[in-house]
Amino acid sequence: MSLDDYILQHITPEDPYLHDLYRATNLELLRPRMASGHLQGSLLRMLVNIAQPKHILEVGTFSGYATLCMAAALPEGGRITTFEINDEQEEFTRPWFDGSPYADRIEFVIGDVLDILPTRNDTFDMAYVDGNKRQYIDYYDLILPRLTSGGLFIADNTLWNGNVNDPAHHDAQTQAIRDFNDRVANDPQVETIILPIRDGLTLVRKK
């Protein structure tokens, strides 16, 4: 048995609704590996349970798996605003939100977060960033001023399949992730840790 399988057998079991969503994601969507899945979804839910944010931002909804994991742990009156740039995704994802017990906590916005967020007056206590890897620094610059003090900025894929520390990789996505990692590590406004879970998850806490 692989260590990943062992871990999955020794964490709280996946909610049946999320299990069905993950299965539908794999059967019906291209690039289903983009969905967070049970291990990372469980960590996100745990972080929301601990931090109890009133308002969460997600960049990159895709099938809504991570959205629903986080929505499940929101405190009373809490909400999550999730942005998805691909309008073709709405037909799949919106019914999964509407059919869940958390529909009234989820605001699903179709459009580019970099265009829309500047037109709104939101503040957030937590942000989960999982969009275009080349835009991570842009997301950071946009979101950090809108994050409350003590708020958590979470960025996915920050080890990029182990490419970040391999000088043989020069592609734009790898370089953009490296630039983001350098930037947050040197930003005195925050404290930062990278968890080597899945494809690397960076937790950035605004001081």
Ligand SMILES: C[S@@+](CC[C@H](N)C(=O)[O-])C[C@H]1O[C@@H](n2cnc3c(N)ncnc32)[C@H](O)[C@@H]1O
């Ligand atoms: C890795 S998937 C998200 C997976 C989802 N967060 C989860 O954990 O299950 C990335 C998604 O980000 C979307 N995306 C990319 N750039 C974006 C942007 N600027 N604004 C909003 N969504 C974006 C893509 O269309 C894609 O569906």
